[in-house]
Amino acid sequence: MKKMFDALRGVFIFLFVLVVCLEIGSCSYIRFVNNNIPLPTYSMVNAESSFWVDNNPYFGVWHDPNSSYMHNKQCATVYYKANSHGMRDPERSLKSAKPRVAVLGDSFIEGYIVEDGKRLTDLAEKHYGLEFLNFGTSGGHGPLNEWLQYKHMVKYFDHDAIVIGILPSNDFTDSMKKKVYMESDRYRRPYLEGTYPNYKVLYSQEEMPIRNRSDLLKSFDHTLREWSYTYRILRYLDSFDLKNMDFRARWQSKADNKEKVCSMYYDFTPEMWDMMRYCLEQIVKEADGKPILLFVIPRYTDFLRYDGKEAPAAKLLREFCSDNNIDFVDLMDPMYKYTKTQEDYYLLCDPHWNAYGNEVAFELLQPSIEKLVEKINK
Incomplete structure (x- = not known):
């Protein structure tokens, strides 16, 4: 013994x-x-908590008021804080005597895995001294959600102009029944049924879902990341593929074969475009004459398909904006020409913009934002 x-x-x-x-x-x-790997924070993490919750009966996923969340990813740990309206923003009032800009969009606008102060809207607010109200959110938030969000939430905040960020990568499909039902096991999401312009707004679930998720394994995984340097490195390495003795981000490695790359700048259908333009038309109606700037966001896979000519999606959106007196910017060409390594715009462990991507986007959008600011300051 x-x-x-x-x-x-x-x-x-x-x-x-x-x-x-x-x-x-x-x-x-x-x-x-390797400073790209975040340090442990020595905190307990409950994976049952979430910053993105199904709490709005009209547009679906939003943030609980005054909630906070530690977003734990392989290449970053970012703390989120929502204000009393559920916006990932400083506290905002419904009324304002000064000009303000409402910004609509999905996770790219929200600033997914980007620290406060480094997001596109933060940079604009600091530069112009005006409030740029960030209504962006993750969770399948596309043009349909943005229209319903504007109608039932955004329009009650005093604002003088609107900025809309369009991400072709998923905004063309987020309003479709098939896409919603494929991804909505967690969320109650709206979708369109019918043909242009006679659509009905329906929902993937009749009632608001009850929050009863339990994921102890995920909680253990996230907590271990916050207590172990070694586990941090292992999780970081899991974000990469080894190709030709070179580590490449997994999302980038999957896009290496250009012939297989899907880009919704090119691969959308007429049905998808009809749904997108219908939703944008509804936002224009609700905006009631307010000046609007619409810009288009490319993903890394979109750059792989780009041939130097205006893509079909950008052409349709530009023509739509021209017909509706909307300022338009497609970031594809200027971001493509800004650097030869477009992958630098995106996080190592996720194909969303990093702080640098937000910074470049703001720099390229600045002339158009200045025109918008001049209009509302007159």
Whole structure:
């Protein structure tokens, strides 16, 4: 019995020393070699909590008022805080004596995995000294959701102009019944049924869902990330593929074969365009003459398909904006020409803009935003 105890003690001591050495080595690597890996925060994480909740009966996913959330990803840990209206913004009042801009869009506008102060709307607010109200959110938030959100929420905030960010990658499909039912097991989402212009707004679930999610394994995974340098490195490496002795972001590696890349700048259908323009038409009606700036957001896969000519989706959106007196910017060409390494705009572990992507987008949009600001300051 004593021999078994001594053997177990020896194994325990060996494992303990191994773990300590791994942690010391991993800590040194993160601190002095690879600063892309976030440091542990030594906090407990409950994966049952979420910043994106199904709490609005009209447009679906939003944020609980005054909620906070630690978004734990392989390449970043970002803290989110919602104000009393559920916006990921400083506190906002419904009324304002000063000009303000309402900004609509999905996770790119919200600033998914981007720290406060570095998002597109934060940069604009700081530069112009005006409030840019950020109504962006993740969770399948497309043009239909934005129209319903504008109708039932945004229009009650005093604002003098509107900025809309369109992401062809999923905005062409977010209003479709098939797409909604494929992805709406967690959320109650609206979709359109019918043909242009005779659509009906329906929902994937009749009643608002009850929040009863439980994910202990995910909680354990996230908590371990916050306590272990070694586990942080392992999760970070999981974001990459090894190709030709070179680590490439997994989302980028999947797009390497250009012939297989899907880009909704090119691959949308007439039905998808009809739904998008219908939703945009409704926003224009609700806006009641307010000046609007619409800009188009390219993903990395869109750059792989770009041939230097205006893409079909950009052409239709430009013509729509021209017909409706809307300022228009397609970021595809200027962002393509801004750098030869377009992948630098995106997070290592996720194909959303990083802080640099937001910074470049703001720089390229600045002339158009200035025109908008001049209109509302007259």
